[in-house]
Amino acid sequence: MNPVIASITWRGALGRRRAILLFVFPALLLVLTILLSILGGDPRDWISAVVSGLGIGAMIPILALIVGTSVLGVEIEDGNIVHVLTKPVPRHEIVITKLVVASAVTALFGAVPIVLATIIAMPDSFGTAFGLGAAALVGSIVYSALFVMLSALTKRAVPIGLLYILIWENLLGGLAAARGVRALSVRQYTTRIAQELSDLPDINAKVGLGTAVVMSIVFTVFATYLAIRKLRAFTIAGDVTA
């Protein structure tokens, strides 16, 4: 972890125009929770759909995509990364720092609102709220690792990330026969951990806890390794006249 890179990355992640989106999703989640709370009824009937379905299932991956692809990918694309790479800083330190910042920003705008929304809906359920927050934190880390890696490997990280979230996780992952797809779905890991750490009845993951924990670690480590490898071989090519 490098504090200088962390500070630059943090300011970059929150300073770009797309950072506005970071405020939109948690605001929607909190407004929806407040509205549903005002309308009355048992919060246990709808809170799972809001915090797990919308929060953990949609908001966390989208936030991680926005932040994860900006902390490294945007700097590679616009050339700013060279200012960091021309310093005697090990490449793994750069990638890990950027991953920590991306996870922290995602968790700040994703996991914290999930905890708040749960407490607003069920003021007595601190345990459930923090359990869901912990699951969202895990999701923030794994998704961030995935999207930081994608942004290091390709310029099309955002569309590929969106395809992963929308097609792989939500469309194919919902099919009954798609066991293999679910085994490679961060959403399933996070939902399984949320199921374990909360007492909400309607959170049903389709992978086991062991798979969720092990695959979360494997995803994070492997994605980080690939990003480091890519950064070690970073090149600047010139224009060449044939």
Add this chain to the structure above:
Amino acid sequence: MSEIELANVSRWYGNLVAVNDISMRIGPGVTGLLGPNGAGKTTLLSMLAGFLKPSKGKVTVDGEPTWSNLDLYRKIGFVPEREAIFGYLTGWEFVHASARLHKLPNTRASAQAAIELVDLVEASGRKIETYSKGMRQRARVAAALVHRPSVLLLDEPFNGMDPRQRLHLMGVLRRMGEAGHTVLYSSHILEEVERLASVVQVMVTGRLAASGDFRSIRRLMTHRPHVFTVRSSDDRRLAAALVTDGSVAGVTVGADALTVSASDYGAFTRLLPQVARAEKIRLREVQPTDESLESVFSYLVAS
């Protein structure tokens, strides 16, 4: 004091050869890497800065290979051609961050000295996104030399600078060269190299076309044949009159114009109107051809 060495270095991208078997040694002082766009200058500088692996040959600084050599950044400063910079930081924050990334003993003093060196003190508290192109370039230079590198590499550093800023940066680089730093910068503009570099390496289409003292290279450039297209009221008579003069190397009579090859540019341009007047021939068009920088460089390759 540091020395850069390239030994039979080539770099190709697929079938395209960007740098072709270049060998050179660059020592302390200011060296200009001159060549037209697409000559391979950026590729060469990228290899020197450790951002490109040579396909063949060795690139070293003080005997150490540059590729994937993190420690080398303690003695190298690199300003790439792309103008990217963290616009949301102030100039001071940007240069100070560079000093901190280098883990310098006194980061504040080093950053301040670098900012003073590039004359950016007044603007250093402002965000870089408010800077002009030239100011951004100076901020990038300050960040590259904050650790007082013994080797400073700059890719087209004067691009986008106004004449005053250009002169100032030239002064900075000249002083660094005089202080024993090895400064290598690329340019496709002859005057930028002429005014600053004592030693010049000329690259054309990936090859080292000429190398050494600028004045001897300039002489080669001045004394190369110059080709003119001339249209007149009587091309044949004009050709006969011109060919007798020593400044004319050859004349070809075409269907509607003469092609004159002059060995001395100045003497020929003075001679032509005199001959035309004496022969009572009306000049309709005098057009120097092939005066592009690329053609000058190509001539150097052939000579």
